[in-house]
Amino acid sequence: MTAPRSWNRLPRVAPDAVHALTQRYAGVPDGLPRPLLAHGNGRSYGDVCLTEQGTLLLTRGLDRFIEFDPQQGILRCEAGVTLAELLALVVPQGWFLPSTPGTRLATVGGAVANDVHGKNHHAVGSFGHHVRALELWRSDGSIIACRPEDDNGWFSATIGGLGLTGLIRWVELQLMPIQNPWMWVESQRFANLDEFWALNRRAEARWPYTVAWIDCLAKGKAQGRGILLAGQHAAAQAELPAFKEGGKRIPVDPPFSLVNGLSLRAFNTLYYRQPVKPQGALTHYVPYFYPLDAIQGWNRIYGRRGFYQYQCVIPPREAEAATAALLDTIARRGEGSFLAVLKTFGNKPSLGMLSFPRPGTTLALDFPDRGDKTLRLLEELDAIVREAGGTLYPGKDARMPASLFQAGYPQWEAFSAYVDPGFSSRFWQRVTP
Amino acid sequence: MNSLNRVILFGATSAIAEQTARQLVAQGASLYCVGRNRDKLMALIDDLKVRASDHQQIDGDVADLTDSDQHARLIDAGERALGGIDGALIAHGTLPNQQACQADVTQTRQEIETNALSVISLLTLLANRLEQQQYGVIAVISSVAGERGRQSNYVYGAAKGMVTLFLQGLRNRLAKSNVDVVTIKPGFVDTPMTAELDKGGPLWAKPEQIAKGIIKAMQKGKGEVYLPWFWWGIMLIIKHIPEAIFKRMSL
Numbered sequence A: 001m002t003a004p005r006s007w008n009r010l011p012r013v014a015p016d017a018v019h020a021l022t023q024r025y026a027g028v029p030d031g032l033p034r035p036l037l038a039h040g041n042g043r044s045y046g047d048v049c050l051t052e053q054g055t056l057l058l059t060r061g062l063d064r065f066i067e068f069d070p071q072q073g074i075l076r077c078e079a080g081v082t083l084a085e086l087l088a089l090v091v092p093q094g095w096f097l098p099s100t101p102g103t104r105l106a107t108v109g110g111a112v113a114n115d116v117h118g119k120n121h122h123a124v125g126s127f128g129h130h131v132r133a134l135e136l137w138r139s140d141g142s143i144i145a146c147r148p149e150d151d152n153g154w155f156s157a158t159i160g161g162l163g164l165t166g167l168i169r170w171v172e173l174q175l176m177p178i179q180n181p182w183m184w185v186e187s188q189r190f191a192n193l194d195e196f197w198a199l200n201r202r203a204e205a206r207w208p209y210t211v212a213w214i215d216c217l218a219k220g221k222a223q224g225r226g227i228l229l230a231g232q233h234a235a236a237q238a239e240l241p242a243f244k245e246g247g248k249r250i251p252v253d254p255p256f257s258l259v260n261g262l263s264l265r266a267f268n269t270l271y272y273r274q275p276v277k278p279q280g281a282l283t284h285y286v287p288y289f290y291p292l293d294a295i296q297g298w299n300r301i302y303g304r305r306g307f308y309q310y311q312c313v314i315p316p317r318e319a320e321a322a323t324a325a326l327l328d329t330i331a332r333r334g335e336g337s338f339l340a341v342l343k344t345f346g347n348k349p350s351l352g353m354l355s356f357p358r359p360g361t362t363l364a365l366d367f368p369d370r371g372d373k374t375l376r377l378l379e380e381l382d383a384i385v386r387e388a389g390g391t392l393y394p395g396k397d398a399r400m401p402a403s404l405f406q407a408g409y410p411q412w413e414a415f416s417a418y419v420d421p422g423f424s425s426r427f428w429q430r431v432t433p
Numbered sequence B: 001m002n003s004l005n006r007v008i009l010f011g012a013t014s015a016i017a018e019q020t021a022r023q024l025v026a027q028g029a030s031l032y033c034v035g036r037n038r039d040k041l042m043a044l045i046d047d048l049k050v051r052a053s054d055h056q057q058i059d060g061d062v063a064d065l066t067d068s069d070q071h072a073r074l075i076d077a078g079e080r081a082l083g084g085i086d087g088a089l090i091a092h093g094t095l096p097n098q099q100a101c102q103a104d105v106t107q108t109r110q111e112i113e114t115n116a117l118s119v120i121s122l123l124t125l126l127a128n129r130l131e132q133q134q135y136g137v138i139a140v141i142s143s144v145a146g147e148r149g150r151q152s153n154y155v156y157g158a159a160k161g162m163v164t165l166f167l168q169g170l171r172n173r174l175a176k177s178n179v180d181v182v183t184i185k186p187g188f189v190d191t192p193m194t195a196e197l198d199k200g201g202p203l204w205a206k207p208e209q210i211a212k213g214i215i216k217a218m219q220k221g222k223g224e225v226y227l228p229w230f231w232w233g234i235m236l237i238i239k240h241i242p243e244a245i246f247k248r249m250s251l
């Protein structure tokens, strides 16, 4: 069996065993090599979902709904249900995920374990804020029911707990009512970072969803130019447009990365020049929230070697200067991704001890793995982030130094007390002594 | 075209039957699910209830299907819960440990009981019932393994082969009663039954794919179907290898 990978296809490590779970009641068979680690749908970019020893527990077979109250919008389901499967059930009944990442191929368990965030973080917080309850299976066979109102720490350890507190068997979510599956979206171009800050401030005050795509290669006066998308769920419509899902796929692994200086510059410029709709337009929720899911296997464009994703958050006071410094460094190296994403988080405190979202500005980009050259660039970025008192997203990391993790997650030692002694991940082994 | 609005599933907790159940529910069906393990069955029924509309009935019961004394009761209960039977799918089965069967005939008997005799008992009751009402469809998941005995798996093969032959005769008998009898012959399917096997390669199918084929075959009232279809070609070749050569092959 080929070992499961994470979405950025590195690191390439294989566990001793892989076990597919299919029944939530059944527990985990004795005798599997330990440590254990749950692996959802491998949509993380790095090693939070990987282990070099022990057993990966595949959770996609835990894909049953348990209870749905369509009046209150309360859904309980097994942890391996994907967000796509969940939305297919609830959207036609007028409900939506109050917080969703940019892929609907993540599982509910994975979304809890990384306490994922969406474009509406400034309005509603992250995924964990909408979890009403969850059930944890521990490797000693015990079962812990966790609710946000409990004060024993299990809930806050498990939200954003990177799969280390045990296996999440089911999750109960509070959904959000919608009128229909459509979004009202306004897009606007901004010529540089200064314009972004001003535009973004206005947009956040007014819109539940905001995110900006920026041209990470533009320099000088054009540094940070890009497009801001602001959206909200559409109002009731007399007539809705038709929507049909189509899909494209990248069928093979190119032997080298198709992302190089030339294609990168061309793409970023074209993207920036695309027509915008400041007057607004209806957009279906699928292409609005999940544009990358439409190209199956898009992660292959980086070639066999895979790529690094780099996502940091910088506290508000340092955000403007540090963002400029990060973009300077990246543009100088001519490295960077097709799409760099810039967004500000709101002030709602995250519930998880190790949750990534916190007040400030978050920047995310991909870098094809070009060996040492890439690692050196990422270290330069680390220095800027560290200096500004920022941190990196474990769900999108395959290489951050332990010191940077520990500085950014001061509760990591308190959290350790909740780690299941029978669970571990390559990430955890890398960032803790 | 057969309606599949009210269907009884035996071995409903099998991975293939579970996917079939989900797809049937999406098509508006009411279901009666019989499974051996209570926790598994309840998880399945809860899930189907969430997926179904208020107008669909989702119900079921726990039973070990080797206990054939239960069969009449289960069919009655299903018929009552659904208000009639348009179709039945028999999906339960076990993959024997061939070595253990070679060493001990009680093991072999047990496997034939589960995979063949319990199925034949259910079929006998279902056939008489549908023959009377003069409509409906009965489908059974047999296997390509029932087409030719192989050293690695001939106890399972013999049991599935018995089911396939029994169904041929039953189909022949019920043709004049407007009742379709469908033999499903999957190849390799990625389910808990095959958890021990290495699942690389193009021959492995997902249970949701097989489920789609089962529903189509039941609606159309097909006789025997290979799922996926290409197993038809593979089995054609395997069946035609002369025995003198076949006996020396390690299959």
Ligand SMILES: Cc1cc2nc3c(=O)[nH]c(=O)nc-3n(C[C@H](O)[C@H](O)[C@H](O)COP(=O)(O)OP(=O)(O)OC[C@H]3O[C@@H](n4cnc5c(N)ncnc54)[C@H](O)[C@@H]3O)c2cc1C
Pocket (backbone or CB within 6 Å): A007, A037, A038, A039, A040, A041, A042, A043, A044, A045, A048, A049, A059, A079, A080, A100, A101, A102, A103, A105, A106, A107, A108, A109, A110, A111, A112, A113, A114, A115, A116, A117, A118, A119, A161, A162, A163, A164, A166, A167, A168, A169, A292, A293, A395, A425
């Ligand atoms: C195109 C794309 C866009 C994305 N956009 C965003 C975004 O906007 N915001 C954001 O926050 N993230 C984003 N992500 C990252 C992604 O949402 C997260 O990495 C998510 O956690 C992946 O879920 P998964 O089910 O694939 O989990 P995996 O990647 O398989 O695992 C992630 C973690 O969850 C744990 N885990 C999984 N299931 C369980 C369980 N049942 N019990 C205990 N632990 C479990 C694993 O051990 C691991 O630590 C994006 C990813 C992609 C590919």
Ligand SMILES: NC(=O)c1ccc[n+]([C@@H]2O[C@H](COP(=O)([O-])OP(=O)(O)OC[C@H]3O[C@@H](n4cnc5c(N)ncnc54)[C@H](OP(=O)(O)O)[C@@H]3O)[C@@H](O)[C@H]2O)c1
Pocket (backbone or CB within 6 Å): B011, B012, B013, B014, B015, B016, B017, B035, B036, B037, B040, B063, B064, B065, B066, B091, B092, B093, B094, B095, B114, B141, B142, B143, B144, B185, B186, B187, B188, B189, B190, B191, B192, B193, B194
């Ligand atoms: N997977 C393949 O490659 C493959 C290929 C060809 C044919 N098939 C056939 O497909 C059918 C479904 O199997 P599957 O692949 O979906 O595997 P599965 O998930 O293991 O399903 C087998 C089911 O049969 C049930 N069962 C076994 N003995 C029973 C009994 N005495 N009473 C009641 N239920 C019993 C099991 O119940 P428990 O859950 O309680 O154990 C289980 O739910 C089987 O008939 C199998 O022979 C499978």
